[in-house]
Amino acid sequence: MDITSVVDEVVELTGRDPEKVVLILQEVQKRLNWLPSEALKHICEVTDITPEQISGVSTFYSQFRHLPVGKHTIKICAGTACHVKGSPLISDAFKRVLKIDNVRNASPDNLFSIEEVACLGCCTLAPIVQIDGKTYGHVKPTQADEIIHDFLISGNQPVNTPESVINEDIDAEIRIGIGSCCVAGGSKEILSEINNVKEKYNLNIRLKPVGCVGVCNQTPLMEIVTKENIHSRYTKVDKQQVEEILLKHVRPRSLNKRIKGSINDLVDTFLSEEKLSGQVNIPVELREKYLNNFLNHQVHISTKNSGVLSPESYEEYCLSGGFEALLKCIKESDQKSIIKIIADSGLRGRGGAGFPTGKKWGISFLSTGNPKYVICNGDEGDPGAFMDRMLLESFPYRVIEGMIIAGFATGASEGIFYIRAEYPLAVTRVRTAIKRCYENGVLGNNIYDSTFSFNVKIFEGAGAFVCGEETALISSLEGKRGTPHLRPPYPAVSGFRGQPTLVNNVETLSIVPWIITYGQEALCSMGTEKSKGTKVFALAGKISKGGLIEVPMGITIREIVENIGDGVINGNTFKAVQIGGPSGGCIPASKADTLVDYEELTKLGAMMGSGGMVVLDNTDCMVDMAKYFLTFTHKQSCGKCTFCRIGTKHMLNIITALTEGKATLEDINDLEKLCKYVRDGSLCGLGKTSPNPVLTGLKYFREEYEEHTRGICRANKCRDLIKYNVNDSCTGCTKCSQECPVKAIPFKPYEKHEIDQLICTKCDNCRIICPEKAIEIINING
Amino acid sequence: MVKLKIDNADFEVKEGLTILDIAIGAGIKIPTLCNNKNFPHYSSCMVCMVKDQKKENFLPSCSALAQDGMDIDCSSDEVKSLRRESIELLLSEHRAECEAPCKVVCPGGYNIPLMNRLLSAKDFNTAVQLSIAQIQSSGLKCKDCPGYCENACRRKKVDTPVSIKNLQIFVSQQIKMENRVAGQHNIKKSSKRFASHIGKIEADELQEWLKECKNVIKRVREISDSDSAAMESESCMHCDCRAADNCRLRDIADEFSIKDPRGKIVNSPIQKKININTGLIFENAKCIKCGLCVRLCENSKEEPGLCFINRGFVSIISEPLTEDFNDILKTKSQEVIDICPTGALSLKTHQPPIWGA
Structure with a gap:
């Protein structure tokens, strides 16, 4: 098909409206794999889009490509959790193995291109690599070859997820997680294998796909509930084991007893970072005991019924009390009372800044304009955060219900889901859910026979972190470059198309139905004086048990790390917690008794942010962390205002010099001054908060910054300040020599090996492969 | 009408005016590069920064709307040093020569x-x-x-x-x-x-x-x-x-x-x-x-x-x-x-x- 007819076909679908520019570009790229200038030109010819608009927009969002790429795209996640677990080395490894040409960004056979993406939202499986739709977790640099091989053999075959049916007489229900983390762990393969086994033995079981279970770093997770209501959970299930596991449960139960004896030993390893050799079968009473720590310190509001609800099933959501809140609002309440309930509950925006939700609704309610809009902000871009993805994937109906209530309360008639492009599964789930809602009459005209009508559509973001800022988000919706502007005017007064627009975060909306059902006091009684209710965090990094957790406000950071997360991995020392991503900061272990509370966290120089919580240990370098976040914000800056556009570049230059051991103490002072100017002078939240990682670093870890001026990195992380060395444990097994991609280790069987420092690229392969732990990283100046 | 203070002087103006509009009218000089009266404000250069004394934050005066009760500082050293920084940042990527x-x-x-x-x-x-x-x-x-x-x-x-x-x-x-x-x-x-x-x-x-x-x-x-x-x-x-x-x-x-x-x-x-x-x-x-x-x-x-x-x-x-x-x-x-x-x-x-x- 030639380019012009592709464009014609797309425009036929989307219409000629300039507001549709992002959608048109997305659809054209989907078909052509890139955006040739001929296509752009033809778009301008057949729509009302101008050449200026299409050029500005298509180069603003990182999703759009103006050069052809390889057939398959290897996305390497550069999120925080992946970064601390070594994603830069992974990226290097893939580039090396595939011989990627940096200019063309494609392998010589044009099969693969590499793209580093901000965050794929699978932080608990870090580091992550995604090839087309297929995700690989816990990747090591030495596995690049293996992964490419696996991908080429298995490809990316979609597996249909069966609809769950209710009230069926069955022997057992098999629950399998189909959140992104579980899918990345291979749950779709497991699902199809269960189907195979089911057919092979004609088992009377029901297969039930469920949303996120929360225990994301042990995926795929499979739960078997027999008709006697005995729950058994299996973590990290392998395809080969499916048959065995199923037959254990659906056959005579006596088999269960046989393995019971061994359970106690395995209890401690459940949910731990250690690789489980055998699958753990856990009877209900024991399960309670050790899930106790991970799950029972949590309070589920946004994530209510996690691991039980089938994400796409409208019926199940209703059975669990879904849409009752909406019915209550429409039938028994009025706009002002609903807003008052939300205001009295003390609910604050979960997107980061913590603006009181009730107040926002009130402003929108009082603003005049027709139509009014409600936007659900799902442009979660913080590297290290994936709460919104999980909520949209697992509880789409809850968020939709929250949005309809918000629409009813503020007098809006249209809702828009703004979901970032990196979350295809979330988009699919929400799309299905919206469709089901229309079919069941909770969306559309005259909802519950009232005069209230509400319509919802989805807008897929195109890859720009700054669009999480509400004014930038609205620009983006209007088909413009996603640049923010100063508030006021607030969107609640003048937003999308100049109309009153309520912008709420996914998590905020997901709490709304709960408040309506249980009352404002229920939420208000939870938390601290100014921060009420719960907060969902994505707990990842150097932590034993990671995943999506929902905790009451006012819990201490230490409780989260030690009780829920079970401390740091590998016996390392807990050093700090990074909260709030690029806008937040690193809270040192010494301040771990701080409460989770908007004001408390801000006082420390961090912020609640959207809820990424990455645990750092003594092998993490604080300067490197600051550099990581600055690189991110600098790259994501929209470029509108001077301080953010140029200021962050100067900051990054100084930090980079520090990690190379080339900066002076005076540079650190300059850096600190610059941080304050950028904080004061930037236009929007992205710029204003971008110095936080550096400022908290300087506040709590200044001595580490100063050490770098002397060329010392105590965590042995900064590449220019370290070297690889073979110690006396070397047995001369030659594995390192064979694995070294640049031949920096001469082959010397039964002798102590040596690394040629001039050739070594510090790819880490030798250290991973060494069976004797004989390869160590030492400081170049130490 | 909106009442506010700019450099300790009282103003009463109609709604929707920016701080810069008011300052120009009152003869208070605020430098700016990206503002032009024929176009809607944009706030890119950030040379026109002023300080909101009550909220303790800084605003680009070209797009900051006057709000009731504001107390704006246009000329303290603190404000001037922020403006100065914005100009220095702009010049730091200005790879050009004024004179041959x-x-x-x-x-x-x-x-x-x-x-x-x-x-x-x-x-x-x-x-x-x-x-x-x-x-x-x-x-x-x-x-x-x-x-x-x-x-x-x-x-x-x-x-x-x-x-x-x-x-x-x-x-x-x-x-x-x-x-x-x-x-x-x-x-x-x-x-x-x-x-x-x-x-x-x-x-x-x-x-x-x-x-x-x-x-x-x-x-x-x-x-x-x-x-x-x-x-x-x-x-x-x-x-x-x-x-x-x-x-x-x-x-x-x-x-x-x-x-x-x-x-x-x-x-x-x-x-x-x-x-x-x-x-x-x-x-x-x-x-x-x-x-x-x-x-x-x-x-x-x-x-x-x-x-x-x-x-x-x-x-x-x-x-x-x-x-x-x-x-x-x-x-x-x-x-x-x-x-x-x-x-x-x-x-x-x-x-x-x-x-x-």
């Missing part, structure tokens, strides 16, 4: 690039006027000078310097007695003014300046007549800024007594785009990304204009991806040049409207 090296080293401060532009345009009358003004205000004659200008000439890095000295002498020989009386001009000495420097130039960047001398057939050392003068002056690379005396960025840098920041940062290689149809020149390294030209082009559907390309630090002003630079702004060249606060947009044949007057 030849002019800087000339003991008489002769405007050599301008003379070359006049000669290559064969505008000998104006060239003679310029020569008279130069000689009169400096009292120096080129024949008495060892020719520092040619030593500094950037063309030297490509092949040989432009024959500046001979060109100037040739023009001065054309001065007649009656002209001398008419040309009572004084050249403004600009050595005291702020001067931006270009920093390190890469080899391929040097090629960009050569785009201005595409018509050079051969080089001439001895200037004997107007034809050879025109031919040799064509080889001038015009290293100076055509907006040297008409640059808001330079004015503001002067106002804040700023020295050119050391160690310029590079967001993209220097480019000189020349529209062969209109003579419009765009130099990305001089651009401060205020977006005024983009906003000016936005409302004209009939001809392609300028737009932003890319995001963040590497964003630049450019012709649309689907167009050629030669085909844009057929009628609006002068408008975008006039609105540009720097010399990023200029006309190839540019002459200062009243040099030396």
